[in-house]
Amino acid sequence: EAQVTQNPRYLITVTGKKLTVTCSQNMNHEYMSWYRQDPGLGLRQIYYSMNVEVTDKGDVPEGYKVSRKEKRNFPLILESPSPNQTSLYFCASSLGPQGTEAFFGQGTRLTVV
Amino acid sequence: GESVGLHLPTLSVQEGDNSIINCAYSNSASDYFIWYKQESGKGPQFIIDIRSNMDKRQGQRVTVLLNKTVKHLSLQIAATQPGDSAVYFCAEKWRTALIFGKGTTLSVSS
Numbered sequence: 001e002a003q004v005t006q007n008p009r010y011l012i013t014v015t016g017k018k019l020t021v022t023c024s025q026n027m028n029h030e031y032m033s034w035y036r037q038d039p040g041l042g043l044r045q046i047y048y049s050m051n052v053e054v055t056d057k058g059d060v061p062e063g064y065k066v067s068r069k070e071k072r073n074f075p076l077i078l079e080s081p082s083p084n085q086t087s088l089y090f091c092a093s094s095l096g097p098q099g100t101e102a103f104f105g106q107g108t109r110l111t112v113v
Numbered sequence: 114g115e116s117v118g119l120h121l122p123t124l125s126v127q128e129g130d131n132s133i134i135n136c137a138y139s140n141s142a143s144d145y146f147i148w149y150k151q152e153s154g155k156g157p158q159f160i161i162d163i164r165s166n167m168d169k170r171q172g173q174r175v176t177v178l179l180n181k182t183v184k185h186l187s188l189q190i191a192a193t194q195p196g197d198s199a200v201y202f203c204a205e206k207w208r209t210a211l212i213f214g215k216g217t218t219l220s221v222s223s
Contacts (some may be wrong), residue, residue, distance in 0.1 A: 033211075043157070043202065043213040050209065058210060090156050092211075101147055102211060104156030105181075 003042055006091050006105035013081055021076045021108050023079040023091030029092045032074040033058065033102070034066065049074055069091065081112040107112050125220045132193045134217045136186040136203035145206035148177060148188045151216070152199045160188070160201075195221045 004025045008090030013019055025032065033048035035058075049068040063085055065077040074093075077084060088109050094102040126132050138146070144165040149157035161172045163179050163186075167209040170177050176189040188201050 031209075035213075040215065042215040043204075043211075045210050045212075046207060056209070092156075099160060101159035104149075104158070107154075107156050 002103065004091055004103050004105040006089075006095050006108050008108060009106060010109050011111070013110070015082055015112055016080050019078050019081060019110075021078075021089060021091075021110070023074045023076065023105060024072050025074075025091075025093040025103070026072065027093060027103065028071065029093035029095055029103075030071070031102075032068070033077045033092050034064070034074070035090045035092065036060065036085075037090060037107075038087050046076070046089075078110075081110075083112045086110060086112050114136065121217055122215070123218045125222065126193050128193060128195060128221055128223050130193050132190040132197070132219060132221075134188045134190075134201050134219065136188075136214050138184050138186060138203070138205050138214075140205060140212070141181075141184060141206050143205040143207050143212075143217060146177070146179060146186050147204045147206075147211070148175075148186075149202045149213075150199045150203065151199075157202060190219075192196075192219050193219075195223055197221050 007022045007034045030051045034046040035043045037043050044060045046064050047066040090107050091105040092102040144170050147162040148160040150160050151157045161177050163170045163177045174191045178187045200218050202216045204211045204213045214219045
């Protein structure tokens with residue numbers, strides 16, 4: 001089954017404690033991206049990757065890092081989380097930025113206290 | 114900056130009615146548009162897409178209309194069912210990014 005898998009689904013952490021949210025896709029897609037979803041603001045892109053070792057900033061990259069060492073995995077790293085990063089995060093993959101629809105993961109609800 | 118927006122944050126319809134969800138976009142250079150459905154507790158799910166060289170595209174019970182003159186996108190759902198209750202987002206492809214609207218919540222009552 002084609003899918004994008006994120007882990008964990010829920011996470012509560014404290015300010016400043018580094019964390020990683022993993023994302024994996026089994027569709028051999030080249031393009032992957034991370035979004036955060038906040039009430040009233042909709043979905044905003046954090047980072048994207050067009051292929052292995054190729055990443056770039058989206059609209060709201062501050063406070064986040066990503067890596068793309070393998071095609072299937074695209075982890076999101078928060079080196080020093082802050083309360084304003086409390087949000088619902090989604091990973092997505094697609095054949096290409098100009099290609100067909102993006103497949104989204106189930107989401108990771110992060111709370112930073 | 115460029116943005117994609119929706120006209121109404123909520124829409125309530127009766128089961129069996131046709132629903133129309135609207136979206137206004139501001140980036141005239143965007144050439145690809147998508148509608149997503151997001152159910153509670155789930156990630157967005159692709160519904161239908163349309164390229165800028167088309168005015169209309171139909172799927173199963175859904176139709177997307179694109180009016181480039183007024184930069185307007187709409188999603189029509191025929192014979193709306195309770196299972197259609199969700200938040201609907203339009204999105205445009207702008208360079209390498211998907212820019213999403215804020216969403217319309219569709220509520221379907223029996």
